[in-house]
Amino acid sequence: MKIILRKKKLKNNKESLYIEFYNGSVITPEGKRKFLRTFEYLDLYLDNSSNSASIKQRNKETLLLAENILSIRQAEHIQGKYQIKNTRKKKTNFLEYYHKIKEDKYQSKGNYDNWDAAGLHLEAYCPINLSFEEIDESFVKGYKKYLDVKARTKSGTPLSQNTKYTYFNKFRACLRLAFEDKYLDIDLKKSVKSFDQGESQREYLTFSELTKMANTKCKYPVLKNAFIVSCLTSLRWSDIDKMKWSEVRDEDNGARIIFRQKKTDGLEYLDISDQARSLMGERRGESEKVFQGLKYGAHFNAEILRWCMRAGITKHITFHSARHTNAVLLLENGADIYTVSKRLGHKELRTTEIYAKIIDKKMKEAAEIIPKLSIKI
Template identity: 45%
Template sequence: MGKKQKELIHVREKVLANGNISLYLDIYFNGKRKYEFLKLYLIANPKTAGDKEKNRSTLQLAQAIKAKKLVQIQNNEYGFASPTKTKTNFLEYFSSLSELRKEEKGNYGNWESALKHLKEYCKDDTTFDDINTEFVEGFKNYLRVTKTKSHKLLSQNTQHSYYNKLATCLRHAHDKGILIVNPTSSVKAPKPGDPERDYLSFEEVKAMAKAECRYPVMKRAFLFSCLTGIRWSDINKMTWSQVQDLNGIPRIVFRQKKTQGQEYLDINEQALVYLGERSKPEDRVFEGLKYSAWHNMELQKWCIRAGITKEITFHCGRHTFAVMMLDLGADLFTTSKLLGHRHIKTTQIYAKVLDKKKQEAVNRIPDLGI
């Protein structure tokens, strides 16, 4: 009688803090062990017939998933049959995904920053064989305690951003069959903090308009953003064919680079002035506009000449427009449409920045008579 073959997959149970039981697959093949949490839960100590039936159905589903995974292993579809895939260098793989985002200036910068931290966190020869839940949890904790050059802890939003870059990379590797199980599925991502929205007041915008800027095209583009809320990426690629006229009202017709949403944005005559002299339909409106650390520094110098000490980036022009609209009495829905937001909750962030009711309340405090 032949030796009984060991089972490759077991359905295991893990008791949670709330008393319920989480089901997961324990997969052992070719000397490697992997865990896959199913997001299926049993009711501990079921008492009613309904609870017992629910547990029976949940276990039945877990066994069906187990059977499917077993077939995938046997058909060489589950990733175990390609050990060379798991030997892929992790940092090189992450870097290749980063390079794909080179055209997305801000996003690419975040990917590159996340890569720098990953290089600090793990060894150069780290492969996907080394990537598991402990690796992900470790990077999450690394971000929590890491300090910047100015000896400050990374902000909540920065931690959230860098972790998400890792999660995107591992999800991509999982989709490509390099990872059998995506380890981020059982790790809770760092929560983002309330994002800060640096913006200029209307008086500060006026001061910027009067101050000298080394690059006139930057000045026109930034002030245009302050008056329209259009992002740098859309301003940078804007052509004269997108500057149109509807019954005497100037408007910009464009597809947002970030969301791919088609936008029809009416603008006022004041914003129209900053577009300059019309050229050929295919020509860029802001010809010569560039993005770099050097140009960001020149933007900051321009702010200083205007008497502004805030740390302003080009994107602050969009924030300035949003706050200005709400300050002038535009409702959230209208402001959301002007900004091209998909969800009004995104626009509500600006309402927190400018809460007139709070301002009015504190102004009711009586004079102390000092």
């Protein structure tokens, strides 16, 4: 491969500097020669508008910088070709790399919070100046043991099984990215097995409880409508919060929502009931949010609990419980598990099977198999 510094003339008496990576040529099926080139534009420019000393000096410095970048690219190519190890990356501070990865996750609120919380435990375990060349399998095993034995919550209690599972997986994901980015020579993610994931309780509303909620006053009508729509559609908070009218289609045979899931980035086509559509209200501008005034925060979360109490429901219900409610109601009313999985946007069927355990009718029947005892108290 040839790596060359080139110039491109612009209309404003300037020249743009860029690097050309030339990798030969091939003959296409049409019999034409195709040159294999890629380019890296450096965002550096030479100014030819004047012969003044200051501009000449600036051009000289710009050209020197471009030539230095060219030298680096040529060196990187040689390293790859002859498998010369890049020791510079190995000396990178591990915690700084982790925090950079964490900040890249900022767009995903829940995921970012998990990376942030996991990072606090990493800071407690890792020496502050730890570099990648000091990370090995024993270090990874040590961090797993730290989470399992020493790590504590803010209230001083040991971490739950699922919290250990989540935090250690963020650490392993960081190691995988570091391996892909060539900060590590081996994929340490594969060297130590993760924690087993604990089965968490999924709180949900029964149909009668949801009916009570629907007929009980909520301080914020937009919150009430959004919550019930989630119960009827399985939409997550993040997707309801960002939903715009351009995503809602009113078609001849009913309404559907065509949207990209914020959590998975998957494109979804979700048919919804007439009742769910009516709770969204009248259509407004395509760029406007469907649920205007909906806010994420402790205030709205507390109102859901107060709303439940007014309805006589003592369960700890959150907005995400609406999604669990939808899954349970669908299965109880005859929907097959594959359809439910598709509506929830699950990538794996085993994720949906958790809801099947909740409504296992055979287990309910078994509870009544044994005849009643004749008991005198």
